[in-house]
Amino acid sequence: MTILLGHLLGRLPIGWLQLVHNKTRLAAALAGVAFASVLVLMQLGFLGALVASIKLPYDQMNADLLISASDMNTLADGSPLPRQRMFEALTVKGVQSATPLYYGKVEWKQPDGTIRNLDVFGIDPSVETLRNPAISARLNDISLSDVALIDARVRNVSKSLFAKIAAGEPYRFEVKGRTLKVVGTFEIGGGFSADGYLVVSDQTFLRLFPQRSAGAPNHILVTLAPGADPAPILERLRATLPADDSIVRTVEETFGRDQAFQTTQRPVGLVFGFGVVIGILVGIIIVYQVLSTDVAEHLKEYATFKAIGYSQRFFLGIVFEEALILAILGFVPGFLVSLLLYTVVATVTGLPLAMTWARAAFVLMGTLGMCALSGAIATRKLARANPADLF
Amino acid sequence: MDLSARRELYTDGDLNRPDAPVVVKGLNHWFGEGEARKQALFDVNLALERGKLTVLLGASGSGKTTLLTLMGCLRRVQEGSLTLLGTQLAGADERLLVQCRRRLGFIFQAHNLHESLTAMENVRIGLEVHGKAAMAGWERASAHLLKILGLGERLHYLPGNLSGGQKQRVAVARALVGNPDIVFADEPTAALDKNSALNAVALLKRLGTERGTTTLMVTHDTKIMSLADRIITMEDGRIVDDRGTT
Ligand SMILES: Nc1ncnc2c1ncn2[C@@H]1O[C@H](COP(=O)(O)OP(=O)(O)OP(=O)(O)O)[C@@H](O)[C@H]1O
Ligand SMILES: [Mg+2]
Numbered sequence A: 001m002t003i004l005l006g007h008l009l010g011r012l013p014i015g016w017l018q019l020v021h022n023k024t025r026l027a028a029a030l031a032g033v034a035f036a037s038v039l040v041l042m043q044l045g046f047l048g049a050l051v052a053s054i055k056l057p058y059d060q061m062n063a064d065l066l067i068s069a070s071d072m073n074t075l076a077d078g079s080p081l082p083r084q085r086m087f088e089a090l091t092v093k094g095v096q097s098a099t100p101l102y103y104g105k106v107e108w109k110q111p112d113g114t115i116r117n118l119d120v121f122g123i124d125p126s127v128e129t130l131r132n133p134a135i136s137a138r139l140n141d142i143s144l145s146d147v148a149l150i151d152a153r154v155r156n157v158s159k160s161l162f163a164k165i166a167a168g169e170p171y172r173f174e175v176k177g178r179t180l181k182v183v184g185t186f187e188i189g190g191g192f193s194a195d196g197y198l199v200v201s202d203q204t205f206l207r208l209f210p211q212r213s214a215g216a217p218n219h220i221l222v223t224l225a226p227g228a229d230p231a232p233i234l235e236r237l238r239a240t241l242p243a244d245d246s247i248v249r250t251v252e253e254t255f256g257r258d259q260a261f262q263t264t265q266r267p268v269g270l271v272f273g274f275g276v277v278i279g280i281l282v283g284i285i286i287v288y289q290v291l292s293t294d295v296a297e298h299l300k301e302y303a304t305f306k307a308i309g310y311s312q313r314f315f316l317g318i319v320f321e322e323a324l325i326l327a328i329l330g331f332v333p334g335f336l337v338s339l340l341l342y343t344v345v346a347t348v349t350g351l352p353l354a355m356t357w358a359r360a361a362f363v364l365m366g367t368l369g370m371c372a373l374s375g376a377i378a379t380r381k382l383a384r385a386n387p388a389d390l391f
Numbered sequence B: 001m002d003l004s005a006r007r008e009l010y011t012d013g014d015l016n017r018p019d020a021p022v023v024v025k026g027l028n029h030w031f032g033e034g035e036a037r038k039q040a041l042f043d044v045n046l047a048l049e050r051g052k053l054t055v056l057l058g059a060s061g062s063g064k065t066t067l068l069t070l071m072g073c074l075r076r077v078q079e080g081s082l083t084l085l086g087t088q089l090a091g092a093d094e095r096l097l098v099q100c101r102r103r104l105g106f107i108f109q110a111h112n113l114h115e116s117l118t119a120m121e122n123v124r125i126g127l128e129v130h131g132k133a134a135m136a137g138w139e140r141a142s143a144h145l146l147k148i149l150g151l152g153e154r155l156h157y158l159p160g161n162l163s164g165g166q167k168q169r170v171a172v173a174r175a176l177v178g179n180p181d182i183v184f185a186d187e188p189t190a191a192l193d194k195n196s197a198l199n200a201v202a203l204l205k206r207l208g209t210e211r212g213t214t215t216l217m218v219t220h221d222t223k224i225m226s227l228a229d230r231i232i233t234m235e236d237g238r239i240v241d242d243r244g245t246t
Helices: A002-009 A014-021 A023-060 A084-090 A159-166 A202-208 A230-240 A251-264 A267-297 A299-308 A312-349 A357-384 B012-016 B064-071 B094-101 B119-128 B138-148 B164-176 B194-211
Strands: A065-069 A095-109 A115-123 A147-151 A171-175 A178-186 A196-201 A219-224 A246-250 B006-009 B022-031 B038-048 B053-058 B079-084 B104-107 B182-186 B214-218 B230-235 B238-245
Touching: A002 A014, A002 A312, A014 A023, A014 A312, A023 A251, A023 A267, A023 A312, A023 A357, A065 A084, A065 A230, A065 A251, A084 A095, A084 A219, A084 A230, A095 A171, A095 A202, A115 A202, A159 A171, A159 A178, A178 A196, A178 A202, A196 A202, A219 A230, A230 A246, A246 A251, A251 A267, A267 A299, A267 A312, A267 A357, A299 A312, A299 A357, A299 B094, A299 B104, A299 B119, A312 A357, B022 B064, B038 B064, B038 B238, B053 B064, B053 B194, B064 B079, B064 B182, B064 B214, B104 B164, B119 B138, B119 B164, B138 B164, B164 B182, B164 B194, B194 B214
Parallel strands: A115 A196, A147 A178, B053 B214, B053 B230, B104 B182, B182 B214
Antiparallel strands: A065 A219, A065 A246, A095 A115, A095 A219, A147 A196, A171 A178, B006 B238, B022 B038, B022 B079, B230 B238
16 A cells, blocks of 8 residues: 555655554544445435435326426425316317326324325326326226225335235225225335325225315326427416416426425425535544644654755645545445445335445545545644744 | 864855855844844854864854754845855745755754654655655665664664664754755754764764765764864854864
8 A cells, every 4th residue: 555655646655654653543534534424425315215205206107297286395285276277288289188196195004003104196097197007907996996006115014915915815904984905016115205105096085085076186197299399388288277276397397396395495305415414524523633633743743844845735745645545445434334224224114225326426526525625724734833943 | 172173263254255055144133023022143144164064052042043944944034144055045935945955954953753654764755855856766875874874773663663862863864865965953962872973973074075065063062073173152142253173
């Protein structure tokens, strides 16, 4: 390592030698940097999982455009829409189909008394509202009343239950005083607000939620004629539909706004963002502490170097050398620990937590930047090394 | 010391010798600001002779270190003229001072070795400042110097495993390895035992003869004074005596 660095730097790797000379401090510094990287990687992982889980239902929609209530922030909130908007949309040139989507939440009580929260989609069983083959194949079945399909990825439920359902053994459970018969499964996966999904027909949905009315779905899924340019149709729809109760956006755009809202306005998103900031601060403070102590302890030696004729650049080089070594050697174990934690958390929670190269590279760059910043602050102490004081 | 051995007093005429590595004219220096401002050097005039070992004597507080640090480009000249190796230091900026330092060797009272570097690597520091070209054969040069100073067996020791005197000898090697034109030493022999002190001074004298290395050393060691070519005495910031020895 010393020889390698010596070649890279074209000089004696003093920073490196200084760091390894005090092994306890080096270990503490590396642990600190590793901890900071784990913190940041985990928080970014959660943020990524939040975004990925927000996207899951949007990916299911067999639609180009989405008509939603104008006060909508996420799929789950927003007032119901007048179904009239669906018929109005169908009159617009270029619109191929428009179907209502009813959205609700139910609690699925487990035999052990615990609750799983399910997001419920009520769909018209005569059309393919969702682009999920497992759901499309069973549309006939759910057109019967009180029949449902369930998400085989519902968190913390035995996989064998879903295997049995998939094998043709219906499962019954009580929801809002009604007995639902689950006859099939599909896979979407839960997020931060629900453990998984349940799909029923619009009729069953209205029986589950008697206060809701057929005339007021939550969203209207719009498909366009094949090859049609969405922009002018979007314009026409916006002109046709009253802006005070409804808003038309592409599915992509709706997801984007949902994501922005949940990551910046909701506590979960904010907590993760805050975690990233804390991680960065912890890293900066630890690295600064180590580097500035190191500079302070070697002031006499640095002053001697100054007397010998080394310029300021040389000292900055040493401190930055130390900072970069700490960044790289600290990031590697932090990254490995995070990979392990990602797997554990993903297994335990079923959240879509996955390491991406982009994120790893981003955090590595961030760690390098953080260490360089700490180094830059620490070098201010170098000014105190006055060679005239040595005599 | 046999004072009768002193030859003649140096005269102002020396200030105009063209090959003098250091020429000081009318040098004044103050410390502190306002009320606390105190003059440490008063109209110092002096020229060092190339290749000679000059000893600087004087009571504590007489201004020896102040004069040394000014000549060594470690302080800015406030008033007067100081020409070092042909460069006027009065009004010089930090960059020029740093450049000038590279032609000098410093031996401090404290060795200030880098604890994480071996004896060899510490000596290398004195060479590396001259850039890549100077680094060719650094190991041979460093080892050679350390051997002369009696550290042939300790080349790869860390300072923590060396005695005080040994560390000081490494510091001497570090000061000399870059082949400096002038060596400034401030009571360097305090930490050295008699033999190695004389050994180091003998090396400096040899460098003076062979390479023209000029040495200015503050010391009260009479053994060393007897080896000096010239002895300058200071009192209260002034040069009060300046004579050559035979
Ligand atoms: N950094 C400083 N700040 C203020 N005053 C100083 C400073 N350095 C030296 N002085 C003062 O300047 C005068 C000369 O000091 P200097 O260190 O040159 O003496 P010296 O001959 O080297 O003494 P010693 O033999 O004790 O080392 C003294 O009065 C000292 O108090
Ligand atoms: Mg002194």
